[in-house]
Amino acid sequence: MLWPAFSAWDPGHxxxxxxxxxxxxxxxxxxxxxxxPINESDFLSAGESASKTKKALQQLGLRPEVVKNSAIIVxxxxxxxxxHATSGRLRVxxxxxxxxxxxxxxxxxxxxxxxxxxxxxxxxxxxxxxxGFGAGMGLANMKRCSDxxxxxxxxxxxxxxxxxxxxxxxxxxxxxx
Amino acid sequence: MTLRDIxxxxxxxxxxxKHLLDREVKTGFACDLVSEMLAFxxxxxxxxxxxxxxxxxxxxEVMDAVGVIFVGGRNPNLSxxxxxxxxxxxxxxxxxxxxxxxxxLFQHGILGTKRGCIQ
Numbered sequence: 001m002l003w004p005a006f007s008a009w010d011p012g013h014x015x016x017x018x019x020x021x022x023x024x025x026x027x028x029x030x031x032x033x034x035x036x037p038i039n040e041s042d043f044l045s046a047g048e049s050a051s052k053t054k055k056a057l058q059q060l061g062l063r064p065e066v067v068k069n070s071a072i073i074v075x076x077x078x079x080x081x082x083x084h085a086t087s088g089r090l091r092v093x094x095x096x097x098x099x100x101x102x103x104x105x106x107x108x109x110x111x112x113x114x115x116x117x118x119x120x121x122x123x124x125x126x127x128x129x130x131x132g133f134g135a136g137m138g139l140a141n142m143k144r145c146s147d148x149x150x151x152x153x154x155x156x157x158x159x160x161x162x163x164x165x166x167x168x169x170x171x172x173x174x175x176x177x
Numbered sequence: 178m179t180l181r182d183i184x185x186x187x188x189x190x191x192x193x194x195k196h197l198l199d200r201e202v203k204t205g206f207a208c209d210l211v212s213e214m215l216a217f218x219x220x221x222x223x224x225x226x227x228x229x230x231x232x233x234x235x236x237x238e239v240m241d242a243v244g245v246i247f248v249g250g251r252n253p254n255l256s257x258x259x260x261x262x263x264x265x266x267x268x269x270x271x272x273x274x275x276x277x278x279x280x281x282l283f284q285h286g287i288l289g290t291k292r293g294c295i296q
Contacts, residue, residue, distance in 0.1 A: 043232070044231060046232075046235075047231060047232050047234075047235030047236070048235065050235055050238075050239050051235050051238050051239065054238065054239055064220070064241075068220065068239065068240070068241065071239040072215045072239060075215060075235070075236070075239055076212065076215065079211075131211075131228075131230055131232065132209055132210050132211040132212075132228045132230065132232055132233070133210075133211050133212065133232070135210045135211075135212045135213060136212075137210075137212035137213065137215075137216055138212055140216075141212055141215050141216045144216070
C-alpha cells in the first residue's frame with residue numbers, strides 16, 4: 001500500500017493534512033508517477049494535466065480503456081480542485097497492478113459526499129458553468145471510470161480523492177496485463 | 178464520410194488539422210457541457226459544440242474525438258485562438274447554429290453516439 005489508510009486522516013489541521021499526504025507506508029514502490037500541482041482558478045492546468053496523463057500512459061502501452069478512464073478522472077479531479085479548492089496536488093501512480101489517481105486539496109471540503117455524488121448536484125458558480133463545467137457530473141464520472149473510488153473530506157480543511165483503475169480487465173484486479 | 182465532406186456540408190472553415198481531413202466520421206456527439214462529453218462521448222466521435230474555449234480541445238483529445246465542429250460562428254475567442262495551433266484534433270468552425278448543423282449531419286448519415294447513459 002502506497003499511502004496510509006484513510007483512517008489516518010486527521011481532520012482540523014491543514015499542515016497535518018499535508019503530512020498525511022506526504023507520508024508513505026512501506027510496500028511496493030511506484031513503477032511510474034506523474035505529479036501535478038493544481039492551483040485555484042488555473043483552469044488550463046486541469047486540461048493540460050489530463051492531456052499529459054493520456055500521452056504518458058499511452059507511451060507505457062496500457063490498454064486504451066485504462067488510458068482514457070485515467071485521463072477522464074484526472075480531468076474531473078483537477079477541475080474540482082481548480083473550481084472549489086485553494087490549492088491542491090494530483091498524482092497518477094502505477095503501482096503493482098493498478099493505476100492510482102490521488103487528488104488532494106486544501107479547501108472547503110465536501111460536507112455531504114453522498115449528495116455530491118448525485119448527478120446534477122453542483123455548487124459551482126455561474127461563471128464556471130458558462131465554461132462548460134459545474135454540471136454536477138464530475139464525481140459520478142470519476143466513479144464510472146474507476147474500479148474503486150474513495151473520497152475523504154473534512155469541511156474547512158480539504159479533500160482527498162483516490163481512484164483506482166485495475167490494469168487487467170475491469171473488475172478483475174488480478175488478471176494479467 | 179470524411180471530415181472533408183463535412184467541411185463542405187457545413188460550409189465550415191478549418192481552424193487546424195487540414196492534413197487530417199481524410200479522417201472517417203461515423204458518429205457525432207453534440208453538447209455544451211464538458212462533463213457530458215467526458216461521460217457520454219465514446220472514442221471516435223465528432224464533437225459538435227458552441228462552447229469555444231480551450232477545454233473543448235483538451236476534452237476532445239482525452240475522448241479520442243475524430244474532430245470538433247464549433248457552431249454559431251467562425252471566429253474563435255481569444256483564449257481558444259491561442260490553443261488552436263497546438264491542437265492534435267482537427268478543429269472546424271461553421272456559422273450554422275447547433276440544430277441545423279446536427280440536422281444536416283444526421284441527414285447525411287452521421288449517427289448519434291452509441292454510448293448509454295451514466296450509471
